[in-house]
Amino acid sequence: MVPVAEVAVATREVIGFHRETEDTVTLTIEDREARGFLPGQFFMLSPFGIGESAISISGDPGRPGAIEHTIRSVGMVTAALSSLRPGDRVGARGPYGVGWPMEAATGGDLVVVAGGIGLAPLRSVVRQVIGARHRFRRVAVLIGARAPSELLFQQEIHEWRGRFDLDVHVTVDSADASWMGPIDVVTRLIPRMDVDPAKSVAMVCGPEVMMRFAAADLERLGISSDRIYVSMERNMQCAVGVCGHCQMGPFFICKDGPVLPYSRIAPYMGVRET
Amino acid sequence: MVIPRSLSTRVLEVEAIGRLIAALQEDGRTVIAPTLRDGAITLDVIDSFADLPVGLTAEMAPGRYQLVPDPEGRLFGATVGPASAKRWQRPPEVVVWSGRKDGGMVARVPDRSESQLAYVGLRGCDLAARRVLDRAVGARPSDAFIVAVECTRPGSTCFCVSMGTGPGVSEGADVVITEIVEPAHVLVTRALTPRGATLLARLGGAPPKGAEEDAAWAQVAAAARAMSGGIDPDAAAAALRMPSADGWDDVAARCLACGNCTMVCPTCFCTTTVDHTTPDGLEATRVRLWDSCFSLGFTELHGKPVRASIGSRYRQWMSHKLSWWWDQFGSSGCVGCGRCIVWCPVGIDIRQEAAAAVERVGVHAK
Amino acid sequence: MKPTLAVFKFASCDGCQLSILDAEDHLLAIAAAVDIAEFPEATTRSEPGPYTVGLVEGSVTTPHDALRIREIRDQCQILVTIGACATSGGIQALRNAADVAEFAAQVYPNPEYLDVLATSTAISDHVQVDYALYGCPVSVDQLVDFITALLAGRRPSVPDYSVCIECKRRGSTCVLVAPGMPCLGPVTRAGCGAICPAFGRGCYGCFGPSSRPNVASLAVAWEAAGATREDLAEALRAFTVGAPEFMEAARAL
Amino acid sequence: MRSETRRIGVEYISRVEGEGSLRVLVRDGKVQECEFGIFEPPRFFEAFMRGRKFTEAPDITARICGICPVAYQMSSVQAMEAACGVTVDPAVDELRTLLYCGEWIESHVLHMYLLHAPDFLGYESGIALAADHPEEVGRGLRLKQTGNALVAALGGREIHPVGIRVGGFHRVPTRRELEPLIPRFEQAREDALATVDFVASLPIPEAERDDEYVALSDDDHYAIHHGRIRSTRGMDIAVDEWNDYFVEEHVARSTSLHSHIRERGLYQVGPMARFNLSEELLRPVALEAAHRVGLSAPCTNPFRSIVVRAVETLHAVDLALEILERYQRPPRPYVPVPPVAGVGHGASEAPRGLLYHRYEIDADGRVLHAQIVPPTAQNQGSIEADLLHLVERNLELTDADLQHLLEQSIRNYDPCISCSVHFLRLEVDRG
Ligand SMILES: Cc1cc2nc3c(=O)[nH]c(=O)nc-3n(C[C@H](O)[C@H](O)[C@H](O)COP(=O)(O)OP(=O)(O)OC[C@H]3O[C@@H](n4cnc5c(N)ncnc54)[C@H](O)[C@@H]3O)c2cc1C
Numbered sequence A: 001m002v003p004v005a006e007v008a009v010a011t012r013e014v015i016g017f018h019r020e021t022e023d024t025v026t027l028t029i030e031d032r033e034a035r036g037f038l039p040g041q042f043f044m045l046s047p048f049g050i051g052e053s054a055i056s057i058s059g060d061p062g063r064p065g066a067i068e069h070t071i072r073s074v075g076m077v078t079a080a081l082s083s084l085r086p087g088d089r090v091g092a093r094g095p096y097g098v099g100w101p102m103e104a105a106t107g108g109d110l111v112v113v114a115g116g117i118g119l120a121p122l123r124s125v126v127r128q129v130i131g132a133r134h135r136f137r138r139v140a141v142l143i144g145a146r147a148p149s150e151l152l153f154q155q156e157i158h159e160w161r162g163r164f165d166l167d168v169h170v171t172v173d174s175a176d177a178s179w180m181g182p183i184d185v186v187t188r189l190i191p192r193m194d195v196d197p198a199k200s201v202a203m204v205c206g207p208e209v210m211m212r213f214a215a216a217d218l219e220r221l222g223i224s225s226d227r228i229y230v231s232m233e234r235n236m237q238c239a240v241g242v243c244g245h246c247q248m249g250p251f252f253i254c255k256d257g258p259v260l261p262y263s264r265i266a267p268y269m270g271v272r273e274t
Numbered sequence B: 001m002v003i004p005r006s007l008s009t010r011v012l013e014v015e016a017i018g019r020l021i022a023a024l025q026e027d028g029r030t031v032i033a034p035t036l037r038d039g040a041i042t043l044d045v046i047d048s049f050a051d052l053p054v055g056l057t058a059e060m061a062p063g064r065y066q067l068v069p070d071p072e073g074r075l076f077g078a079t080v081g082p083a084s085a086k087r088w089q090r091p092p093e094v095v096v097w098s099g100r101k102d103g104g105m106v107a108r109v110p111d112r113s114e115s116q117l118a119y120v121g122l123r124g125c126d127l128a129a130r131r132v133l134d135r136a137v138g139a140r141p142s143d144a145f146i147v148a149v150e151c152t153r154p155g156s157t158c159f160c161v162s163m164g165t166g167p168g169v170s171e172g173a174d175v176v177i178t179e180i181v182e183p184a185h186v187l188v189t190r191a192l193t194p195r196g197a198t199l200l201a202r203l204g205g206a207p208p209k210g211a212e213e214d215a216a217w218a219q220v221a222a223a224a225r226a227m228s229g230g231i232d233p234d235a236a237a238a239a240l241r242m243p244s245a246d247g248w249d250d251v252a253a254r255c256l257a258c259g260n261c262t263m264v265c266p267t268c269f270c271t272t273t274v275d276h277t278t279p280d281g282l283e284a285t286r287v288r289l290w291d292s293c294f295s296l297g298f299t300e301l302h303g304k305p306v307r308a309s310i311g312s313r314y315r316q317w318m319s320h321k322l323s324w325w326w327d328q329f330g331s332s333g334c335v336g337c338g339r340c341i342v343w344c345p346v347g348i349d350i351r352q353e354a355a356a357a358v359e360r361v362g363v364h365a366k
Numbered sequence C: 001m002k003p004t005l006a007v008f009k010f011a012s013c014d015g016c017q018l019s020i021l022d023a024e025d026h027l028l029a030i031a032a033a034v035d036i037a038e039f040p041e042a043t044t045r046s047e048p049g050p051y052t053v054g055l056v057e058g059s060v061t062t063p064h065d066a067l068r069i070r071e072i073r074d075q076c077q078i079l080v081t082i083g084a085c086a087t088s089g090g091i092q093a094l095r096n097a098a099d100v101a102e103f104a105a106q107v108y109p110n111p112e113y114l115d116v117l118a119t120s121t122a123i124s125d126h127v128q129v130d131y132a133l134y135g136c137p138v139s140v141d142q143l144v145d146f147i148t149a150l151l152a153g154r155r156p157s158v159p160d161y162s163v164c165i166e167c168k169r170r171g172s173t174c175v176l177v178a179p180g181m182p183c184l185g186p187v188t189r190a191g192c193g194a195i196c197p198a199f200g201r202g203c204y205g206c207f208g209p210s211s212r213p214n215v216a217s218l219a220v221a222w223e224a225a226g227a228t229r230e231d232l233a234e235a236l237r238a239f240t241v242g243a244p245e246f247m248e249a250a251r252a253l
Numbered sequence D: 001m002r003s004e005t006r007r008i009g010v011e012y013i014s015r016v017e018g019e020g021s022l023r024v025l026v027r028d029g030k031v032q033e034c035e036f037g038i039f040e041p042p043r044f045f046e047a048f049m050r051g052r053k054f055t056e057a058p059d060i061t062a063r064i065c066g067i068c069p070v071a072y073q074m075s076s077v078q079a080m081e082a083a084c085g086v087t088v089d090p091a092v093d094e095l096r097t098l099l100y101c102g103e104w105i106e107s108h109v110l111h112m113y114l115l116h117a118p119d120f121l122g123y124e125s126g127i128a129l130a131a132d133h134p135e136e137v138g139r140g141l142r143l144k145q146t147g148n149a150l151v152a153a154l155g156g157r158e159i160h161p162v163g164i165r166v167g168g169f170h171r172v173p174t175r176r177e178l179e180p181l182i183p184r185f186e187q188a189r190e191d192a193l194a195t196v197d198f199v200a201s202l203p204i205p206e207a208e209r210d211d212e213y214v215a216l217s218d219d220d221h222y223a224i225h226h227g228r229i230r231s232t233r234g235m236d237i238a239v240d241e242w243n244d245y246f247v248e249e250h251v252a253r254s255t256s257l258h259s260h261i262r263e264r265g266l267y268q269v270g271p272m273a274r275f276n277l278s279e280e281l282l283r284p285v286a287l288e289a290a291h292r293v294g295l296s297a298p299c300t301n302p303f304r305s306i307v308v309r310a311v312e313t314l315h316a317v318d319l320a321l322e323i324l325e326r327y328q329r330p331p332r333p334y335v336p337v338p339p340v341a342g343v344g345h346g347a348s349e350a351p352r353g354l355l356y357h358r359y360e361i362d363a364d365g366r367v368l369h370a371q372i373v374p375p376t377a378q379n380q381g382s383i384e385a386d387l388l389h390l391v392e393r394n395l396e397l398t399d400a401d402l403q404h405l406l407e408q409s410i411r412n413y414d415p416c417i418s419c420s421v422h423f424l425r426l427e428v429d430r431g
């Protein structure tokens, strides 16, 4: 058996492009094999000859034949990905990793907490929820961005906010007077959530410190740490647990995660340089 | 030690190794065996019997390796050298794929690079390491032909007994040799697989006399008894499951973070991939290279390493080997070969560091 | 439009820029992919800036060169130092701890004609540098890979780990452990392919310090190999003597 | 002729290794000044060698010049071995010859194809030449690569190889390691033969000017790193008599150091010197090729040096092939060299000519004094003499053509300016 990481990278066509913010774009990539995916899983995308990066699926798991990725340009690979346009080809392999616990969340309340680009993998969650709204009880979506201009999926969030069956809050770290919403870190919204802690599942994605604060607030709210899920980020090269880079304690973030129950990962998040 | 009845046992004269090598070569295999190379007895491709380091052995200590003559003229006098089978099992540099911009990206990783190989002289720890490494990287065992050698004179850095991987061999090889010099210098040889038995039949030899077989058993057993110290795998696994970030300063002051331990370890599997392109940008290649969790850039995230201090890198390595490996792959990541101890330029000894970690946890518990 | 490439020389042996011409297999392909606008060692052609990429060889040793590097910086979108002279001052930085007037008097009958600075310094001591390629000389393979990375828009892979990693990839026996020779490999940046141990000697540090080198501990290994701390300090004060990590470590020994 | 002043100034001579400049001043049809200047900043090698271990000399002095590091390594180890009274094993010495052949090949080929041939054919560079003459340049690159491969096989890399040490090599290769080079050298011999024809076909200007030619010379070998120092005008001295015969001094019209033979004056070193002294000792295939293209000693036209280089390349390829074919791994890579207080001299033939080293070391093997005389320093006087000679005979040329001719003439010497261990900075008129 040849380890999966070492299988040929399929080249796929980019079929859609949308600029979200100054440094972030959403690409739609054709997926004829339509293997299906779970919200929270990711692909390894390779712009030809530039390298490879782990990029979450940000689109609708229900949409066949196409996969959306939302990419923030922070370095050479993500810059090259961001410069792709419909008709271009990109190397892609995946989906990889353990996604969000959609099953566990079914039938209860759901709290989604996203910071920055962390909204990308959670957008799949919200979309799946909307597609099967009856399977969840109360659903709260808390979104934080550094500034209004950095807020992703603005049109879509506007639509979410228009729905009565979603409790959507958006906050920014700083903004000028034209911003009508709250200016605060996203975790401040947590204590105000109107959910039933015992029957809630929380899904959190954002910078590591933000996730720790969020998890602490969620616990305070009464959601137990094994029902709080975080999506971790580590240096990742193979995506199938054979290159060693993404290890964090006993976990390979690529295959045991990236989504992990906070109860399991928290002890390691608490230790310096793990 | 329970060893299953082997398919056949023969006593071979020492020179029979020449025929064994030739027979493996006739079968189209490249033979890898211990040979003298640049000052050490190490695994490498050999052509014939003449390439074996007959009459030479090595003394090993933390950070120290010295060739010494073996007056008894053994073929397999030296235990493990710097190279392990990992070099062929998971080579240091592999083209993962290559392709043209307008075409696809073509996989290049050979299905199994080892199938045409034969190893002669792997030890119990080496065999265990092959299983552990295959398991870790999700590879099926290769069909490389393996002639193992049981250790009768382990070095001071060996601790296979504590890890349960040697010095006797009961699985993972086609043929097992015990080289004895008393009552006579012969190779007590048994086959563990049908193809091993076929090979042995080609070599001739005689059924063992009781004395020879007893000597072989006794010497391996004595070697096991004589091997002191080592690592208490359970205590280490427990102590390192949730390691504190403190307590590593001492080893950090000594550790060079040079990565030698991970490079020589037969089970360490960390790699890094790099892409290359032709100047016109039309062709690209992705190469996978051995890397090490001791490299500062290994954990780079958002431009900064997650594990910046040397202490945290040592902690990662040892915790992974001795503890988290159990969670991940159901065994220890260390097979007790001692390579990392010998080939650490400053002689850091995983046995001592593990004991220190266990001790620290013990102290905390009190 | 093709990106333009310019190669500049400061105090050096020319070996690093020669490495470009030593890239026989790739030379013409590179020359086809970039417009070599300035490269006096190879061509009479000399186009004015600005240039996309400037490769700078050599260290700054004269007042004139200290000015020239500023002009070059202004002309280059991406400025890359190639080799030990440019990245750390080169072996000629040995003068930095000595009396240059006395040095000059040693070598030249009329030292008063010399117009030199008291120090040989790295390019980055004078201007901002975008990338550095290490080595005395740079490795041809690394140089080619670097240029193709820039052309492709890839992050150049310049290792920061130790020579030991390459030494073991190459399959060499550790010379520090086995015969017990002093070797700078554990504190030296990889990139050369671990040539020295493969050729039967200890690394002499020509690629400069690896990331966070632990020289103090290496001293113990050198002592075990029969060398003194002074030997180690002297070895560090050689081809990359100007690299702060080596300079300070040598002082502390 | 009208009264006029012509100035030709080339600030930065290209396609030479290092930084050099050219200045010619002609007034009323008379050449007033003619200077080939070197403004390579000094790097003080001889000064910082003092106090270093004698074993470091090959690695440190290699850094004088990236084009001919092997020459520096060879002259320095020979000087140190002489100081300590040690002779290396013959088999190891032959391996040194092999290494040196590699350097001759790659350096000569680099110069011929990439730096000098473009002059004769009117191109700005070897790369530009390749566009119209892909076959020739391809051949040159292949040949150069073979030379480089040989240096790398023995020393780990092409530039500043790491193999050489005082007493021999750090490690000697196995026969199996060198064998793959044999077919490449067979190809290289074809390429080198074709190179002789190629360079002989270039339009070579007439510019005979007799000079005193100085080189190492051996009775039974075309000398590379052994022999006495001989000249075409009868000098015949041992290497350690160097300072009795050669001086470096200031001359009035230049600020740079010029080498002279005491009481005799200018001389030149390099391929033409070697050829003029040892033509008959060339490998038969090289000698035959030389004669076939009409080259025989004495050759006094510096523009024909490119042909001599081609012949020497063929010689080096053929010699290397023979050494490779009969190679057996020497029993020991080096002889131990315990330091002895004293003085040692070493000389060898760098591709561009004689390279002399002299060291004084103490009983601990510390260098007390170092003296290094590189070939380009010795040739500087002859280069200027050539320039003067050419300007005087070609005053009718336009400035541009004259300048081109003069630059080309400088390149005849393949000057390796970076090895100007002790050149002075020339005041350059940058106006
Ligand atoms: C599971 C997972 C999902 C992700 N999903 C997304 C997403 O949906 N959208 C998005 O924009 N980004 C996502 N990232 C982050 C993205 O992978 C990095 O930003 C990207 O790899 C940076 O590469 P670069 O070459 O552009 O940056 P550079 O700064 O040029 O290079 C960063 C270097 O760091 C290393 N590196 C490896 N992995 C990472 C990493 N995860 N983050 C930072 N550096 C890394 C590599 O060696 C890389 O060369 C995700 C990461 C993970 C692990």
Ligand code: SF4
Pocket: B261, B264, B265, B266, B267, B268, B321, B333, B334, B335, B336, B337, B338, B339, B340, B341, B350
């Ligand atoms: S950790 Fe050390 S002793 Fe254990 S298997 Fe690896 S090299 Fe051998």
Ligand code: SF4
Pocket: B258, B260, B345, C163, C164, C165, C167, C168, C172, C173, C174, C175, C176, C177, C183, C184, C185, C186, C194, C197, C202, C203
């Ligand atoms: S020989 Fe030097 S570079 Fe190689 S492993 Fe040993 S210490 Fe490191």
Ligand code: SF4
Pocket: C163, C185, C188, C189, C192, C193, C194, C195, C196, C197, C202, C203, C204, C205, C206, C207, C208, D162
């Ligand atoms: S091993 Fe060390 S000295 Fe030798 S070439 Fe490499 S970096 Fe330079």
